[in-house]
Amino acid sequence: MASTSHPYTELDRRFPGLLQENIPLSRYTTFGIGGPADRFAEVGDPIRLAELLAAARESAVPVFLLGEGSNLLIDDAGLRALVIRNRMDRIHYEGQQVRVESGAGFHPLILDTVDHGLAGLEFAAGIPGTVGGAVWGNAGCYGRAIGDFLLRARWIEPDGRIREPERGDFDFAYRDSVLKRNGCVLLETVLELSPGNRQESRRIIEEKLALRRQKHPQEQACAGSYFKNIDPEEPGQQRIPAGRLLDEVGAKGLRVGDAAVFAKHANIIVNLGAATAREVLELAAEMKRRVREEFGIELHEEVRYVPAELPPSRGG
Ligand SMILES: Cc1cc2nc3c(=O)[nH]c(=O)nc-3n(C[C@H](O)[C@H](O)[C@H](O)COP(=O)(O)OP(=O)(O)OC[C@H]3O[C@@H](n4cnc5c(N)ncnc54)[C@H](O)[C@@H]3O)c2cc1C
Structure with missing residues (x-):
């Protein structure tokens, strides 16, 4: 492809010094998983953000808005997109x-x-x-x-x-x-x-943090609960915790490569070191299969899997 028709040429020209190339997204997700972004920018100003989104739209470049990456599983191939990390924090x-x-x-x-x-x-x-x-x-x-x-x-x-x-x-x-x-x-x-x-208020916060320290992985990378809890059959009833169903089908102990079900919570997938998105997806599919076969219930992901190819110029 001639360089003049490269989708990022115009963006690179208009925002010199702002756009970085081939930045590994594993650095910016709590799972520690994700290949490189074609372009990556950190933006702390709403006007700058609006300009960047407009320019990406004009160049038909897909945009992915990244927060702290704590609810995401980004593809091993990374993202063919401009990834904007949101640093606006006033x-x-x-x-x-x-x-x-x-x-x-x-x-x-x-x-x-x-x-x-x-x-x-x-x-x-x-x-x-x-x-x-x-x-x-x-x-x-x-x-x-x-x-x-x-x-x-x-x-x-x-x-x-x-x-x-x-x-x-x-x-x-x-x-x-x-x-x-x-x-x-x-x-x-x-x-x-x-x-x-x-x-x-501070007492309540300490109490909640202590509960999280007990329930959530402290050392291993993860993206929180992998599946949503299940809607109750009758309105007003409590949701059925996905973790309970997963526990009952023996999910704890399941592992694919470096992706494993957390020993203390069956609805959390942890990265033991070098897990790939493919391994996490394979493990999640097995967890879903077991719950479907045992209970006839379809689990739905809470963690968002982001494929490498995105539609042009959407925000999230
Ligand atoms: C240990 C742990 C515990 C957790 N506990 C909980 C919990 O108790 N309850 C809970 O609900 N979640 C929990 N989570 C999940 C996660 O923390 C939340 O979903 C969090 O709100 C995600 O925020 P983020 O900035 O990391 O979003 P990201 O993961 O960066 O992004 C998630 C999605 O939001 C979109 N997005 C981000 N910012 C914007 C924006 N400004 N405009 C439009 N779209 C945007 C992104 O494009 C992406 O699609 C937990 C995660 C971990 C790792």
């Missing part, structure tokens, strides 16, 4: 409302809100990742999620327009939001919290 308080840019860490935000005397998010202490990633998957635990607190937001639509959606526009559900389908890039959100007691 936080601003207006009474009980906190306006936060989408690249801010979710856990650091929780600590910051408590320092400001606000309560509400403590239940989620210790969830890794950015606010943008949390909103994308409506991250949460103990029956609560970030979407419960979101008042409004600002996002960039696939055609470049900036809009200010309200909570209702997000279609929040269990581990789900419209961001999984609409290709928008979240710039910032406004969360509504309540007045709190710093000491009590």
Whole structure:
């Protein structure tokens, strides 16, 4: 292919020094898995981000917006895309409302809100990742999620327009939001919290962190729960934990190459050192097969597998 028709030529010219070539994405995912990105940029400014998205759209270059990579399994072949790592992290308080840019860490935000005397998010202490990633998957635990607190937001639509959606526009559900389908890039959100007691909030946070230290891998790389819990048969009932079903079909102890089911939690896949995405996918398929055959239940992935080829110029 002649260099003038190379899809990245124009982008490289317009953003000198910003775009890096062939950056291994295993460095930027908590799984420690993922081949190289064609182009990689870290962006901390919303205007710069909008310019980059517009330029990628003009060049028909696919874009992948990366938070902290804590919910992702990226292909061993990497991504034929411009990967933008979100570093926009400003936080601003207006009474009980906190306006936060989408690249801010979710856990650091929780600590910051408590320092400001606000309560509400403590239940989620210790969830890794950015606010943008949390909103994308409506991250949460103990029956609560970030979407419960979101008042409004600002996002960039696939055609470049900036809009200010309200909570209702997000279609929040269990581990789900419209961001999984609409290709928008979240710039910032406004969360509504309540007045709190710093000491009590800090006590709850310590309690949640201690629980996570018991349940989650401390040494091995992972992406959290691999499968979603199962919807209850009757509304109002509790979800069936995928981990319980996986335990009952003997998932603990399963291993493909360096991908293994975590010894203390059957719904977590760990990377023992040099696991590949292919190994994780093979192991996950076996876990699903066992649950399907034993219980007639189809497990659905919570971790997003990202193939090497993406459609042009979508956000997430
Ligand atoms: C040890 C461990 C424990 C975990 N515990 C929990 C838990 O209790 N509850 C829970 O819900 N999750 C949990 N997770 C999963 C993960 O931490 C969350 O899903 C987190 O919110 C992902 O954020 P991220 O920034 O890492 O997103 P990434 O993994 O980087 O991205 C996930 C998706 O979000 C999209 N995205 C990211 N930012 C934006 C944006 N600004 N606009 C549009 N799209 C965007 C990406 O394109 C991608 O498709 C856990 C993970 C680990 C490793």
